[in-house]
Amino acid sequence: MTRKPAPTSPSSRHGLHSIICVPSPRMRTIGTPLSEPATAYSRLRGGDSSRGMIEFPRAFNPCPAVWQIRNASGKIPRKAGPEAMPFKHPELLIEPDELARSIDDPNLRLFDATVFLLPAASGYRAESGLERYREGHIPGSAFMDLIRAFSDTSTGLGFSLPAQSALADAMGKAGIGADHAVVVYSSGHIMWATRAFWLLTAAGHRNVRVLNGGLKGYQAGGHALRAGEEHYPATPFSGTPLRSRFTDLAGMQAAASTPHVCTVNALSPSVYAGSGDMHYGRRGHIPGSRNVHYDALLDGDRFAAPEVMEAALAAGGMLSAPRVVTYCGGGISATVDAFACLLFGHPNVTVYDGSMAEWVRDPSLPLTVGAEP
Numbered sequence: 001m002t003r004k005p006a007p008t009s010p011s012s013r014h015g016l017h018s019i020i021c022v023p024s025p026r027m028r029t030i031g032t033p034l035s036e037p038a039t040a041y042s043r044l045r046g047g048d049s050s051r052g053m054i055e056f057p058r059a060f061n062p063c064p065a066v067w068q069i070r071n072a073s074g075k076i077p078r079k080a081g082p083e084a085m086p087f088k089h090p091e092l093l094i095e096p097d098e099l100a101r102s103i104d105d106p107n108l109r110l111f112d113a114t115v116f117l118l119p120a121a122s123g124y125r126a127e128s129g130l131e132r133y134r135e136g137h138i139p140g141s142a143f144m145d146l147i148r149a150f151s152d153t154s155t156g157l158g159f160s161l162p163a164q165s166a167l168a169d170a171m172g173k174a175g176i177g178a179d180h181a182v183v184v185y186s187s188g189h190i191m192w193a194t195r196a197f198w199l200l201t202a203a204g205h206r207n208v209r210v211l212n213g214g215l216k217g218y219q220a221g222g223h224a225l226r227a228g229e230e231h232y233p234a235t236p237f238s239g240t241p242l243r244s245r246f247t248d249l250a251g252m253q254a255a256a257s258t259p260h261v262c263t264v265n266a267l268s269p270s271v272y273a274g275s276g277d278m279h280y281g282r283r284g285h286i287p288g289s290r291n292v293h294y295d296a297l298l299d300g301d302r303f304a305a306p307e308v309m310e311a312a313l314a315a316g317g318m319l320s321a322p323r324v325v326t327y328c329g330g331g332i333s334a335t336v337d338a339f340a341c342l343l344f345g346h347p348n349v350t351v352y353d354g355s356m357a358e359w360v361r362d363p364s365l366p367l368t369v370g371a372e373p
Contacts, residue, residue, distance in 0.1 A: 086306050088345030092197075093303065094183055094209045096218040103140055109180040109232060110141040112215070113196035114187045123278065123329075126158060132187055136225040138218055142232055144174060144184065146192060150199055158330050159195070161246050161353045167203045168237045175232025178205065178239055185211035185218070190301060191294065194335040198351060202246055204239020210339065213302045244350055247325060252352040252359070255325040256288050262321030263289040266328040266337045267356075274369035280329055280356040284367035289327070291371075292316035294336035309340055319344060327352035327359075 087093075102108060114129025126147055133143045144150060149170045152160040162170065176182060182205060184196040193210045200208045211218065219225060247255065255261045265285045270276030272291040274283030285291070296312040298304055304312075313319050318341055328334040331353045341349045359365055 087343040093212045096221040100223045111144040113144040113192045139226040171237040177235040182208045187215035194339040198335045246353045261323045262317045264326045266294045266334045282360040284369040287368045290316045294333045323348045325350045327355040330357045
């Protein structure tokens with residue numbers, strides 16, 4: 001049951017402009033939707049360019065029926081021009097306008113997975129994006145708690161992959177069934193959306209997409225937001241885990257000593273080299289690993305142009321290696337690099353979940369300081 005919207009004043013705490021309530025018949029709404037017209041931002045990249053065609057891979061079909069409208073040639077319409085995506089798996093991303101057209105699809109499960117990293121005495125402190133979500137979110141979306149519900153909080157590492165049973169339980173409580181089409185986004189950095197994608201696909205869900213541009217991109221397209229809190233009805237989730245999505249400490253040690261495996265540090269060049277202020281107790285990087293900073297793959301809140309991404313990944317040896325293992329500080333930004341590899345069709349990409357936060361805890365494990373692997 002959806003509560004009838006009542007007008008209220010928009011909040012400007014996080015730069016939100018007036019937004020429109022768009023009721024959703026499929027969800028229970030808690031809170032009061034905002035009722036003022038939205039302020040249209042300038043459109044991102046290319047505006048309303050004409051649409052081209054991209055072949056949809058038959059072997060991998062994560063799109064709900066509403067996104068599978070084909071023309072007579074058997075192709076799916078996609079935007080041409082600056083936003084055309086010549087990736088092998090462009091279907092892993094969804095653009096704001098595409099999402100807006102699909103917002104009332106009853107099979108859609110849409111989640112805000114935002115976390116904010118705030119400065120602290122020892123590095124950073126993770127803060128849930130729930131309050132920010134309540135102030136304004138994409139209509140119909142629920143909040144995904146990556147800090148608690150979708151992490152194993154017993155490891156002391158901040159963010160850790162839960163056991164499969166716990167992860168499946170969290171997904172079921174969030175209302176994610178195996179047949180639902182899932183879209184994840186962030187109102188902050190896109191790495192939280194790619195982390196959510198990595199978790200859900202690790203659990204065995206085959207129908208997950210990342211919103212390119214996140215909430216800011218959606219709002220910039222002139223699309224309405226809604227205040228309050230929403231939830232999907234719980235449903236059982238069952239899937240075959242994709243265990244190759246993550247590796248543990250032993251797996252990282254093995255990868256670092258295997259010549260044909262490309263290990264990649266996704267942190268900034270200064271942190272990688274050990275010269276930056278930010279570090280994880282010990283400076284440097286895992287020996288043999290290259291540096292492909294996640295920021296080199298992005299253009300603000302969006303993924304960068306494919307040719308820019310391809311150049312960065314290729315320079316790090318990520319597209320030519322038979323296997324890639326990415327890591328960062330805590331298994332979050334490493335998913336940006338890993339997700340980028342999937343866009344280009346790499347079949348064997350793994351994230352070291354514990355990353356530097358785990359590696360540095362053992363003083364016997366080596367680190368290399370400097371710009372070279």
